[in-house]
Amino acid sequence: MRAVIQKAFGGPEVLEVAEVERPALVSGEVLVRVKAAGVNPVDVAVRSGAFPLLGEPPFGVGWDISGVVEEAAPGARYRVGEEVYGMPFFPRAATGYAEYVAAPSRQLARKPATVDHVQAAALPLAALTAWQGLVDLARIEEGRRVLVHRAAGGVGHFAVQIAKARGAYVIALASEPKHTFLKELGADEVIDYRTTDYTEAVRDVDVVFDSSSEGTKALKVLKPGGTLVTIMEHWNTGLATEIEAAGRRFAGVSVEPDYASLEAIAALVDEGLIRPHVSAVFPLAEAGRAHESVGSGTVQGKVVLTVD
Incomplete structure (x- = not known):
């Protein structure tokens, strides 16, 4: 599968699309075919080394995802074909800028029905x-x-x-x-x-x-x-x-994955009480440009990557 990784700390140019192994599942996990991935200021800080949350590279950044369940291990809360969103593993590595992400199903929730994957990916973190x-x-x-x-x-x-x-x-x-x-x-x-x-x-x-x-x-x-x-x-x-x-x-506040809160947030989105504002959308191959945008400190709302 394709995933954005970095082999060194540095500017947005260190982000590169690479071919990596598709993650294998353990009990209770689902494999999500990612449709969109949100980009957050913490991603930028981790990439640059200003916030060495994941230790030394190589690693993949990104946590916010929205997509479709491709595979479900025994004990998982979701079935193949269901649309889900979430912020798996934070503050551990999730490699969210990727075609597939494996995650514990209780760290995900069903995607709000009234928004698309781009808007849903702007929500979690x-x-x-x-x-x-x-x-x-x-x-x-x-x-x-x-x-x-x-x-x-x-x-x-x-x-x-x-x-x-x-x-x-x-x-x-x-x-x-x-x-x-x-x-x-x-x-x-x-x-x-x-x-x-x-x-x-x-x-x-x-x-x-x-x-x-x-x-x-x-x-x-x-x-x-x-x-x-x-x-x-x-x-x-x-x-x-x-x-x-x-x-x-x-x-x-040190944010953590929480499916119950994600479900409550999704309900407010579907009731029209919360609407994510996405100011820019970039393809996966332009993750560096997305980081430049977020790193400017002037973004209104969120920036999102599409994964096709």
Whole structure:
């Protein structure tokens, strides 16, 4: 089968399409014929060596997949022909930019019926990060005030929609050109962080969803008992101590595969309450260009690879 691998750390040019062995199954696994694969900032960081999550190359990056079950081992939850999506093995290697991926069936869920594989592949890592932070850890509910950093990005645009689906009042931080997009997603307020100090403009927030390593600023806007959800500083024990000493909660998110959450996300997609925004689509052979796009830091929503 074809798969994108790298033999060294470096720029997008180190990504190459190679012929590799199709993975074999063990009990409880399925072999997915991948139709589309999502590209995330963590993929870029792992490829470059900035975040050596997988050790030394060679390896294949990528986790988000959507496709069709080609084979099913005994004990698997799905049958041949079913459409599934997910984020298998994270933070271990999954080699998601490939024609086939073998994965434990409980790390996958049935694809939302109302979107295609490209849109489904944009969901798993980013939407699971937002879900696990806002729903599982912060337990947001109707009437809560939620502040979302980098609200127009991959994780952020799902955080806005998940918070709204749970009945929250959402304050989104993003540059001015992205304000219309965020209002269309349901944000109640949008603040241009480049021209406005949000710590002066916002007060009495129940939850800060931080993806910008600005956790200490949360104390200026969180009400007593409020929660800082951080996806960048989940290992920061000093920050955790500071937040909790001030009478607030600290919740660090390290996303993990979870079929139950994927099923809940799929239900919201099919209800029209979440819609993935895909800003660019590239063929598998142009994975390097996809990484250039994501690495620019200006992507609105997600970038996806098609696998044909």
